[in-house]
Structures are given as C-alpha cells and as structure tokens.
Amino acid sequence: MLDPKFIRENPDIVRQALKDRNDKFDLDAYLSLDEERRRLMRQIEELFALQNKIDAEMKIIIKERKDPASKIAEGREIKKQISELDKTFNELEVRFKDQLLRIPNVPHTSIPKGHPSNNKIIKEWGNKRKFDFKPLEHIAIAENLDIIDFKRATKISGSNFILFKGAGARLERALIGFMLDLHTQKHGFKEISPALLVNRDSMRATGQLPKLEEDMYRLKDDDFFLIPTAEVPVTNIHRDEVLHEEDLPIYYTAYTACFRREAGSYGKDTKGLTRVHQFDKVELVKFVKPQDSYNELEKLLVNACTVLELLDIPYRILELATGDISFAAAKCYDIEIYAPGIEKWLEVSSCSNFEDFQARRASIRYKEKETGKLKFVHTLNGSGVALARLVVAILENYQQADGAITIPEVLRPYMGGTEKIS
RNA sequence: GGAGAGGUGGCUGAGCGGUUGAAAGCGCCGGUCUUGAAAACCGGUGUGGGCCUUGUGUCCACCGUGAGUUCAAAUCUCACCCUCUCCGCCA
Numbered sequence: 001m002l003d004p005k006f007i008r009e010n011p012d013i014v015r016q017a018l019k020d021r022n023d024k025f026d027l028d029a030y031l032s033l034d035e036e037r038r039r040l041m042r043q044i045e046e047l048f049a050l051q052n053k054i055d056a057e058m059k060i061i062i063k064e065r066k067d068p069a070s071k072i073a074e075g076r077e078i079k080k081q082i083s084e085l086d087k088t089f090n091e092l093e094v095r096f097k098d099q100l101l102r103i104p105n106v107p108h109t110s111i112p113k114g115h116p117s118n119n120k121i122i123k124e125w126g127n128k129r130k131f132d133f134k135p136l137e138h139i140a141i142a143e144n145l146d147i148i149d150f151k152r153a154t155k156i157s158g159s160n161f162i163l164f165k166g167a168g169a170r171l172e173r174a175l176i177g178f179m180l181d182l183h184t185q186k187h188g189f190k191e192i193s194p195a196l197l198v199n200r201d202s203m204r205a206t207g208q209l210p211k212l213e214e215d216m217y218r219l220k221d222d223d224f225f226l227i228p229t230a231e232v233p234v235t236n237i238h239r240d241e242v243l244h245e246e247d248l249p250i251y252y253t254a255y256t257a258c259f260r261r262e263a264g265s266y267g268k269d270t271k272g273l274t275r276v277h278q279f280d281k282v283e284l285v286k287f288v289k290p291q292d293s294y295n296e297l298e299k300l301l302v303n304a305c306t307v308l309e310l311l312d313i314p315y316r317i318l319e320l321a322t323g324d325i326s327f328a329a330a331k332c333y334d335i336e337i338y339a340p341g342i343e344k345w346l347e348v349s350s351c352s353n354f355e356d357f358q359a360r361r362a363s364i365r366y367k368e369k370e371t372g373k374l375k376f377v378h379t380l381n382g383s384g385v386a387l388a389r390l391v392v393a394i395l396e397n398y399q400q401a402d403g404a405i406t407i408p409e410v411l412r413p414y415m416g417g418t419e420k421i422s
Numbered sequence: 423g424g425a426g427a428g429g430u431g432g433c434u435g436a437g438c439g440g441u442u443g444a445a446a447g448c449g450c451c452g453g454u455c456u457u458g459a460a461a462a463c464c465g466g467u468g469u470g471g472g473c474c475u476u477g478u479g480u481c482c483a484c485c486g487u488g489a490g491u492u493c494a495a496a497u498c499u500c501a502c503c504c505u506c507u508c509c510g511c512c513a
Contacts, residue, residue: 005471044482045483052482071493072494073493076493078493374469
C-alpha cells in the first residue's frame with residue numbers, strides 16, 4: 001500500500017497514477033474519508049488526554065484520602081463521550097483501511113504510459129526456428145507422443161487442467177530441477193519449498209486481497225487460499241519482521257504449483273497449455289535496500305533470461321506500460337517466448353519491482369545502521385520461469401519432421417541422458 | 423480431535439487494578455581503559471500515529487486479537503487466534 005501521508009500530501013501524483021493505470025478508484029471519496037477520520041481521531045485523543053488528567057488527579061485524591069465522588073462523576077462523563085465517538089470512528093477506520101488497500105502502486109516515471117499496446121519491446125533474443133515441414137501445434141505433438149492427456153485431465157478435474165504422462169511428466173520435473181539448480185548454484189538464490197495454502201493476512205500482504213478475491217481459489221471452511229504464485233508464501237516469510245541491514249539483499253527461489261481461477265477469462269486461450277488453472281513455476285523473490293532495487297530488477301531479469309538462453313528458446317522482453325502492470329508493481333518486465341506451432345509469443349515471466357508497496361502492507365523492515373531508523377525494504381519478484389507455457393515452446397521449437405522432440409542439451413542430465421522423446 | 427500450559431520490547435524474562443511505556447539480563451549504539459581487540463566499568467537504546475509554532479516540540483495509542491467490568495486494566499471477565507507439552511489419528 002501507499003503511505004497514507006504520501007497520498008494526502010501528493011493527491012495529484014496518485015490521481016495521475018490511477019488515470020495511467022485506468023483504475024476507477026475514487027480518490028476524492030478516499031481523501032474526504034481520511035479527513036473525517038482524522039478529525040474524529042483528534043476529538044477522541046483530546047478526550048483521552050482529559051481522561052489521563054483526571055486519572056492523575058484521582059491518584060492524588062486517593063493518596064490524600066479525600067472524597068473522590070466528583071472526579072469519578074467527571075470520569076464517567078468523559079467515558080460516555082468517548083464511547084459514542086469511538087463507535088463512529090471504528091466504522092470509519094475499517095472503511096478507510098479497506099479503501100487504502102485498494103489503491104494501486106504508483107508506476108515508476110520511466111515506464112511507458114497508458115494502454116497495454118504501448119508496451120515497449122526492449123530486447124529480442126535468438127532466431128525463430130525454420131522448419132522444412134509445417135510445424136505442429138503443441139496439442140497435436142503432445143497427443144501424438146502421448147505425453148499430455150487433455151481429455152482425461154478434464155475428466156479428473158475439469159477444463160483447463162493438465163495431465164502429464166511418461167516423458168511429459170519427466171520433462172516437467174527435469175525443467176524444475178534444471179531451473180532450481182541454475183538459480184541456487186549460479187545466481188545465489190536460496191531454495192525454499194513453502195506451503196501451497198496460505199492465510200488471508202499473507203494474501204493481503206502481497207496485494208492479492210482485498211481487490212482480487214474473486215480470482216483466487218479459496219477453501220471456504222478454513223479461510224485458506226491456494227497460492228496463485230510462490231511470491232505469496234515466499235514474500236511472507238519475512239512479514240512482520242525487522243531484518244538486519246547486513247543480511248540484505250536476500251534472494252529466495254521456490255518451485256511451487258500455482259493456482260489461477262481466472263474468473264471472467266472464459267473463452268480466451270481456452271485450448272491447450274497456454275492458460276490453465278494449475279501450473280508449475282520456479283519463482284525468484286528478493287528483499288533489498290531501497291537504493292538498490294532498480295539495479296536488482298535488471299539483475300533479476302537477466303537471471304530469468306538465462307534460463308531461456310540455456311534452453312535456446314527465442315524470447316523478447318517487454319517493458320510494460322502503466323495500463324498493464326500489476327496492482328502492486330511500480331515497474332515490470334514481461335518475458336515472452338516464441339511458439340512456432342501456434343505462432344504466438346507466450347508470457348513466461350513477469351519481473352517486477354514493488355518498491356515498498358508490499359513491504360508496507362507486510363511490515364517488512366530493516367534497521368538502517370547509519371541512522372538507526374527502521375525502513376521498509378523493497379521487494380521484487382519474477383518467474384524464473386513458468387512451466388506450462390515453457391513446455392509449449394519446447395515442444396513446438398524442438399519438434400522434428402517425424403513427430404519426435406529433441407531434448408535441449410542442458411536438460412538431458414535431468415532426463416537420465418534421454419536425447420529425444422519419440 | 424482430547425487434556426494441560428502459555429502468548430509482555432530485537433531476544434530471554436519480571437510484573438499486589440492507580441508515579442509501569444513497562445524491572446532485570448542479553449543484544450545494539452556511544453564513551454573510559456588498551457598499542458589494538460576482548461573483558462570490565464559508565465551512559466544511551468521500543469513502535470505507530472495526530473497536531474502545529476518542524477522542536478533536544480506536544481498530545482495520543484500500543485503488553486496475541488476483539489469485546490466487557492471500572493473513574494482507572496499488561497494486571498479482572500468473556501470470546502476468538504496462535505504457540506508449546508502429552509494423548510489420539512495419520513503420509
């Protein structure tokens with residue numbers, strides 16, 4: 001969330017941010033709510049001060065064994081006044097906090113403004129494969145090789161779920177192992193394996209709640225949520241903590257399944273692996289000092305790209321426009337990989353700097369040695385990378401004329417030396 | 423799921439309803455001593471918020487969370503959450 005004081009003092013910046021994001025949040029209603037609650041707060045605090053004064057006088061009266069009756073009556077009167085104001089104040093406070101949590105982050109000034117069509121391609125890597133036959137779509141490839149079973153996945157769970165089989169399942173596991181090893185051994189990340197169910201506080205801290213509750217899978221009996229990304233449990237590792245400055249930056253990587261309800265997206269990308277309710281992902285999360293966060297974002301992006309370069313999959317990087325970045329992000333790069341069968345660029349990673357937006361919600365701070373002050377850390381995360389779509393790209397990029405798939409060289413050690421699936 | 427114990431500052435841990443924002447110790451910061459370091463000793467050290475005259479300013483809140491009793495709650499009552507121990511169940 002944003003600092004309420006910052007919003008109050010810079011309403012124009014926030015208003016512009018909302019406009020750039022095409023967010024309909026009613027800032028004026030928020031601001032008057034803030035003013036009203038502070039007005040009431042001042043009244044109540046004055047009464048508290050009065051109460052404290054009576055309290056002090058009361059102590060003297062008792063000590064000197066005088067008659068306390070009139071002071072007691074005074075105290076009663078104050079108490080009555082406080083309890084009346086308090087009721088209204090509490091209502092306002094609940095509304096205020098809820099509204100505050102619905103204000104998105106202010107986009108960084110460097111990023112393109114407006115509609116997603118203004119997303120800027122800042123890099124392309126690799127050459128699109130040339131085939132001397134018509135490349136098939138991944139669905140056909142996978143069904144021919146019997147490594148993904150779409151029909152049975154639907155029977156077991158429903159539409160847009162996956163069932164990997166045989167070499168398909170092995171490929172999935174190989175990719176996870178390859179990526180985790182790369183990030184832990186070469187990029188300095190610590191491996192984390194978190195729970196896939198998290199509580200409401202955790203979802204609020206990273207910014208999924210309260211706004212996006214409809215998009216989340218929720219266990220209604222226990223008020224748990226299925227994680228939409230490892231970002232949630234991993235960022236929450238340090239919720240309500242004060243970190244040591246010398247421990248920063250902290251790098252974590254985690255493989256988890258991710259669950260997306262995608263309410264309201266029916267009819268869009270409904271076929272194959274490109275949009276599913278559950279997929280695997282290796283996530284990268286960083287906690288850094290504020291002055292380092294934009295430098296760390298660039299490094300994070302390189303870490304994610306390295307995965308694709310080692311797999312030799314053509315990719316491009318998009319710098320997202322204000323209208324396309326997520327609720328909590330200040331700046332975000334998307335990485336898209338090319339799938340020659342369906343002839344589409346597929347998003348496999350979003351690398352974002354949240355600045356102190358999540359840290360403020362989650363209360364993740366560190367004590368700055370030089371000043372002795374507590375400061376919010378900056379949090380970042382990026383996929384390194386998402387699996388289902390990566391499998392699409394591998395199948396379509398590495399397909400052969402005979403319908404077989406050659407295994408990218410870096411994956412072979414993870415597949416027991418297998419060179420092709422046929 | 424059953425029984426019991428307990429949640430107090432960065433940590434450990436005291437706390438008869440009224441000079442308790444909170445003893446003590448550890449840690450941390452500064453100083454003395456030392457060639458330097460350690461030890462010892464001395465001093466300091468919570469967070470969040472409101473207000474304006476932005477100041478070594480002032481006021482308020484905070485002892486798991488929420489409600490209640492009271493003139494007054496860390497302390498009493500109730501509910502909830504969480505942790506630990508034992509038992510049960512279980513991969």
